[in-house]
Amino acid sequence: MDEKSIRKKLLSSDLKTLHRPLGGAGSSPYTPISLAALIPGNRLTFNLYLKVAQKGGQGFKYLPFLKQEEAWETKWQDLLTQKGIDLLYFLNEDLEKAIAYLNNSLLLLKYESAKVSQELLAVFSEHLNLSIRLAFQSSRFGPVVQQAKGHVEDLIERLQQDPTSIKQVWKILYHHYDLYNHSLNICLLGIAFMLSLKRSARETRDMGLAGLFHDVGMIRIPQEIIVKKEPLTPGERAELYHHPEIGYRLLSKETSLSQVPNDVLRLALEHHENADGSGYPLHLPLSRQHSWTRVIRLLDSYESLTVMRPFRPAYKPFEAIKIIREARGPRGPIYDLATLKNFIAFLSAN
Ligand SMILES: [Fe+2]
Ligand SMILES: [Fe+2]
Structure with a gap:
């Protein structure tokens, strides 16, 4: 046919x-x-x-x-x-061709209008999605980080000029779970949330980049562990828990430090640290974490819960919030409750 x-x-x-x-x-x-x-x-x-x-x-x-x-x-x-x-x-094998195609469309759309249209957001996120696919496969992050920086900065500038366009971000989030879709969703949610907190363009950009690259260490974790439906054995869990450190090492080693901002490296390393110090890999309490670790920690869980997984349906936003609010470690709440309060305000305003 x-x-x-x-x-x-x-x-x-x-x-x-x-x-x-x-x-x-x-x-x-x-x-x-x-x-x-x-x-x-x-x-x-x-x-x-x-x-x-x-x-x-x-x-x-x-x-x-x-x-x-x-x-x-x-x-x-x-x-x-x-x-x-x-x-x-x-x-x-056409991955690079598809990325170049989307890059051209993106440049064209940017040239045509200074606004954030649904079309622009769709091309923007798909371009980044395919770019990190390529980077994660080849472990060459430098060019992708460089290009992502430029596109993310441009998007932030447009969103800042017209804050009502932040709402559009929700419409392009991916609903099917995979590592790339997850990374893109955290990037987009991170940008939108940081802008709603009135953070600077640089901080917002670094949160966006951290969203894209926070789980890059997962590429070194065996696929059987990632897709396993049954509970992990202690050994498998220990292996999985290495992914923030692996990601940190990949990002700081494979590219020069000037390409991956220091804040992005810290957020990749700390994105599983809990507010009560019971997280991993460094078991840092809130006071010793990077100021935005609590944000990426929350977004990471919220996104994972609200997206369909092979072993369970997606939770509704209010169900995910309830799970997050009630999550407790041995020394107190796992998530920073002040950040959660801001996030709920952000959800209801958008
Ligand atoms: Fe992770
Ligand atoms: Fe994640």
């Missing part, structure tokens, strides 16, 4: 499409890309595929949907959205 007949079949509802990726990350030869990040009229520089269920319900396959050099059209967007599909796929 070629692209045209597949599109026709989709129109006639003959094709059983899959709305959500299945299986663990990293094992598929295809990478998902959000439809919202494709700009109508722009010619593709890589092939796009549709994920469909195999006949008989056994597994799935990828069918060619749009060829390189074909232009993305609003009608495809509408058709797929109607079917409840929000992702298409490209071959992993």
